[in-house]
Amino acid sequence: MPIDGWLADDLRRYLLEVHPFGSARRADYDPNAPLFPGRYATGETLPDGLTQDAIRPERATVVDPEVRRKNGTADRRNATYDPTATCIRPAPSSGYKWSVPINPGNIADHYFEPALRAVGLPHSRWHDLRHTFAVMSLSAGEHYMQVSKWLGHASYVTTLNVYADYIAENEGGKQAPLTRPLAEPATKHLVPHRGSNVVQFRRRSTG
Template sequence: MAWIAAFEINRRDDRGRPIKAYRVERYEIARDVDGQPIPRYPNRDDSPPKRLRRRETFRTAESAQDRVNEINPKVARGQSPAAQRDAGNRPLSLYAQAWLDGLTGQVKPRVLTDYRANYRRYVAQPLGDRAVASITAADVRRWRAELMEPRPRPAHARPKAMTDAEAESVTLSRSTIKHAFETLRRILDVAVVDGAITANPCASVPRTRATDPDAEPFSARPLGAAEIAAVSDHIGTVQGHPIYGLVVLFTAFTGLRAGELAGLNVGDLMLPTISGSAGSVSVTRTRRAVRGGWETSTPKSTKSRRVVPIDGWLADDLRAYLANDHPHGDPASPDYDANAVLLPGRFGRSEALPEGFWRDDIEPVRNMVLDADAPISAKTGEPDRRYTRPDPHAPATRVAPSSGYKWSVPVNPAGIAKHYLAPALARSVSSMSGGTICGTRSRS
């Protein structure tokens, strides 16, 4: 336990009286780097542990007593104030590494990868080298405020020759800032458990609020069955991609998440051969696009492994799709493959096509319209053809053939939403601002 010892210093007050100071003293057992007691006499097997005398000096008796009251409960619990001080002087990066290493085997690999990326991008540079005990709630508030400030577009999302000064300024989304804040909070939780700090400074930082008081909060408006059918029909007939029109219908009336949709194989569908009979789809895996290919994982939780019923009319559409469009979907065909992806992707614009394929052969043929402000060519006297675009209302002259899809990779739900669903919502359904497809969920 700690005690107080008063002593005179070599100074006097205004009346010539000696000034007293107060020393808080205590003994602690000396320990090595592994936490084992260091023997006082190394050559003796029964040697008592070596003890270290710790001293702290205070100007007043009250402050010295406050320190004693703080130290003694810790000593009674077997804690060392000196060890706690040393732990607080360690950098935040040490506790970040301990937290990330402790997640191995506890969370999915992609979740751990996201945590590591959040720490590397948003936490490591401003706070990683700081002593963990020196990080205050004010520091956390300042750090979060800096995340909200505009910054140059990242290097991977702009031309290589463009500098930061030339790049467009962008701001991080609120969800990105939230994930960065949660990463820092969980790292500091480890420091609290280890005794490096007494409280997590993130706990006193309030949640962010919208800065524009006139901004209306987002409110999703689910589409009705007729509206979903209109969107699907527009994708199939006007945009010329009937397979992706079926994808929209399937997603809307099964409620599968994006990763679950991409994770489906042909064998996951259970469709009776009788026309009009209801079917079902088994959800057992997820896929997401990563650099260099696709990553296969398990669903979000145990309850996410489920069997979803399919209405009879949708089951009929899927039966026709497997028999007429999918190269490996017909159970009666020798090419049937239960492990083939159920819904295919597309060849990218800059992607090399397989031998024997031409871009004009795999794309739909659509009616083109000319912009009203298209310039006239000085040579030909005709409008510049670069200002032509597909007619957003006229049906396609020829839809994309099924052979033009990339059946070796799954459908990319993000690409469907951006290139097919969003234009169809804008054209085929009136007053669709903020509309969402009923039953869909975007996160896997």
């Protein structure tokens, strides 16, 4: 999918200056590394009666031999294994886990929501970004059939039914690049939160 020049510049700068494995100039360059990192879970709580040594990532069921049911069998708890999180090892100070891709629920809670609060926007779903992309592309004149392919719709009719009101009258080709979106930090009515979980596109100056 083609992207506008300003976004290409931002992504290039992010890979060269921020991503730990994104620059071909470095010895640890990894072209197969995830574009954005997952995140370690640091505040996980275990069910009553279970300890960390009872967790086995390769199994979906946790068995605690010390806890018995009424019939005498060992207690079994279902535990869905999340490859982006760990409750075995302590998380690094950065909290970022570059060995696996992002988890949608994780990034919505720890990245997307803090970013919305930072600019004073109301709660939105992570999935809403698809709608934002579709509306902006169609409003700029992108052909609805092309947008439908990008969204992965099974039929062009789906795209027309959902986004017909946003199709530009002169649709048939984007007339101009989308402008860089700007969001000023909000200063009022913010919910206090500790620090920031947003991965910066640019490194902060240390000078």
